[in-house]
Amino acid sequence: MKRAAGTPDSLYPPGALALPVNPALPAPRLAAAPAERTNEGHYRDYYGSNVRAEYTVDGCADRVAVIDKAWPHTLPDIMLLVASDRGRRTSVGDTPDAVLAALLTGAVTYINHVSDPETARAFGLDGGQLTIGWNHDRTLDRDNGQWWDKAMHWHLNLYSRQVRTTVRPVPLGEITDVELRRSLVDPVAYLSQHVVRDALRSFALPTGCRLLPISSHRDAVRRLPVGFKLQLPGWPFLSTSECRHLLRALHQATEHAYRQVRHAFTGTSDPAPPWTRPTLLAPDQVGEQLKRLTWLSPVSRNALMRLRGVLRDVTNRELHLLRERRSFANRCMTLADLSYNITLFTPSLVSPGLPESRPVFLVMQCKLFSYVGHAPAVGDAVASVIDRHHGPVMDHALLARRRAFQDAYLTCLGTVLPSLSAAPEVTR
Numbered sequence: 201m202k203r204a205a206g207t208p209d210s211l212y213p214p215g216a217l218a219l220p221v222n223p224a225l226p227a228p229r230l231a232a233a234p235a236e237r238t239n240e241g242h243y244r245d246y247y248g249s250n251v252r253a254e255y256t257v258d259g260c261a262d263r264v265a266v267i268d269k270a271w272p273h274t275l276p277d278i279m280l281l282v283a284s285d286r287g288r289r290t291s292v293g294d295t296p297d298a299v300l301a302a303l304l305t306g307a308v309t310y311i312n313h314v315s316d317p318e319t320a321r322a323f324g325l326d327g328g329q330l331t332i333g334w335n336h337d338r339t340l341d342r343d344n345g346q347w348w349d350k351a352m353h354w355h356l357n358l359y360s361r362q363v364r365t366t367v368r369p370v371p372l373g374e375i376t377d378v379e380l381r382r383s384l385v386d387p388v389a390y391l392s393q394h395v396v397r398d399a400l401r402s403f404a405l406p407t408g409c410r411l412l413p414i415s416s417h418r419d420a421v422r423r424l425p426v427g428f429k430l431q432l433p434g435w436p437f438l439s440t441s442e443c444r445h446l447l448r449a450l451h452q453a454t455e456h457a458y459r460q461v462r463h464a465f466t467g468t469s470d471p472a473p474p475w476t477r478p479t480l481l482a483p484d485q486v487g488e489q490l491k492r493l494t495w496l497s498p499v500s501r502n503a504l505m506r507l508r509g510v511l512r513d514v515t516n517r518e519l520h521l522l523r524e525r526r527s528f529a530n531r532c533m534t535l536a537d538l539s540y541n542i543t544l545f546t547p548s549l550v551s552p553g554l555p556e557s558r559p560v561f562l563v564m565q566c567k568l569f570s571y572v573g574h575a576p577a578v579g580d581a582v583a584s585v586i587d588r589h590h591g592p593v594m595d596h597a598l599l600a601r602r603r604a605f606q607d608a609y610l611t612c613l614g615t616v617l618p619s620l621s622a623a624p625e626v627t628r
Contacts (some may be wrong), residue, residue, distance in 0.1 A: 208387035208510050208569060212504075217373030219426065221384045222581035225367055228275050228598065237438045239349040243283050246349065253610050254283060257298045261286065264302045266613070270608060271588050273357045273576075275598065276314065276323055276605045280306045281353040291336050295352060295449045297444060301352050303354055304438045307544070308555075309616050310356040311435050313609050314379040315554040323605050327361030328550040328602055329404045333543035333575030335490040336451070339536040340531035341474040345573025346539075358550065367579035379478050384583045385426050385569040387471070390568035391412060391503040391531075393428040396450075398497050399457035404444035408433030412561070426576040427565035435555050438544070450542070450564060458538040465508060470535040475523050477514050491538035507568075530571045539567040541574050546548035559612075 215602040239246040243265065243614040257584050280303055285336045289295045295303075298505055303319050311330065313319055320326045334354045335346040375381040386392075393414045405411070412418075412429035429444075459469040465486055466478035481489070486508045490501050514522075514533060523531045548557035565575065575583040594602065 208382060210510060211387040211391055211506060212289075212385070214417050215420065216385065216390065217371060217628050218368035219372045219385060219416060219420050219583070220423070220581050221372050221375065222367050222369050222579060222584035223375055223380055224590070225382065225576070225578060225581075225584035226363065227271075227273050227499065227586050228594050228602075229588060230270065231593050231595075233585055234270050236348060237427050238347070239351070240597050242399070243349075243351065247281075250605060252278075253613075254304065254615075255480065257302050259295070260296045260298045262289065262296060262299045262494045264299065264306060266306075266606075266610060267353070268602075272575075272602075273355060273578070273586055274359050274363070275594070276325065276360075277357045278310065278609055279355055279604055281349075282351055283628075284351075286323045290338065290350055290442075292353055292441050292447045292619070293353070294456065297319075298398060300444050300447070304443060305616070306613060307354065307356060308435060308438050309606070309613050310609060312616070313612050314550055315552055316553050317336055319605075319608060320550060323601065324360065325550050326359060327472065329359045329364050329393040329541055329576075329578055330550060331357050331359070331545050331574070331576045331578070333357075333541055333574035333576070335539075335541045337535060337537070337539040337567070337573065338471060339539065341536060342533050343571040344535055344539060345541055345567060345570065355574055359576065361549075363578045367581065367584070368493055369581035371508075372601075380573065380585065382531075383572045384585060386565070386567045386570040388507065388566060389417065389426045390416065391500075391507060392568075393431075394497065394503060395457055395461065396428045396502040396566065398500050398612050399628070400449070400454040401495065403453065405430070406437075407441075408435075408437065408444055409446065419582050422513075423544055423577060423580055423582055424545070424561065425563040427541075427543075427563040427583055429564075430562045432544075432560045432562055434545075434558060434560055438571045447542070447564060450562075452541060454564070454566070455538055460493055461504065464493060464504075465511075474536070475519050477533065477536070478520075479481060480508070480511055480513055485507050489547060490572070513572055530569075534568050535570075539570075539616070541567070543574060543576070545577060 247267055250268045251265050253266050255264045263283040265281040267279040267281050269279050282295055314325050317332055337344040337346040372385055410431050463469040469476050472478055546560045548559050572585055
């Protein structure tokens, strides 16, 4: 496939269409999965019996809930949710520090759990690949990476050796479905990396953290997830205050940069109501506005002007038609607001040495077109779309095995995190 001039595909850098991707990574599923619906109320009403446990956090009204996902990514996966009776925490930016620390400790507990030789042997985890990720997207009018629940929740996933070795990646350019191709690797995936680097220029990275080069060739050769990448000192870094400071700085810098760039493109930085999009300024006006953002590098400024060249306004009539035919919205509408995914990733496979493994990467994937969030780099692919509809159906034996794995994780959580205790029922 050639990059068509004047379309979002023209934003891909040279070599991007050769990136190995997996368009259908099979996920286990329930024989009778519940209907997918948005969470518009309290998390307990939404997740119901799938709430495996709740923990209070010292000095904070918010809690951490452990969720058994109705739509799993992997058999031994689990989800951590910021649980609150006072609305939704949507990002690390509005999550109390103690709660963020609890989430990170829960993630470290998962890493230690799957790395334990006895656990790995009991549940067949050796040779699997670990990813920890969460999404941030406030879009309400088209499919997106955080469609069903806007409260921040973290996916703790372990992709088995069988899944990792049986999937066969294909070059991105061979994906003929436009929406799927742009969701596997968003056309702004490399452009946005330059902008994020610019936005973080004045931020001093914690000791032991370093920026990785922006290169589609390097991503393909090393099978790394596409996105802005930092190499971390190792998994123990997650337990430090420096890690929490880094995560908040990433969110705040990216949010601030997005608002400024959005204002340069449209004259407004405010999120648009559902089924509306702001009118684009003329290209020469956008160019003048971008020149005023002195923190932008020439590379970023030129790339953003290329982005302006492929965008166009959506008319009121088109918006009405898209609302009536929502399946087309992904193709014709950009995401409504800042959208990104953060993944904690290591190429190292599950083994007793995983907790001390090097390297460990933090990957931020910014999106403008993609309808997926966390797109794991598994099985020699740099990105994958989870296939939740054609994977193996979990029978009673697999469900029992999944439950036993989660029970063992909860036991570890209660042991390793003495500052968390089982939460009482909250009256609403």
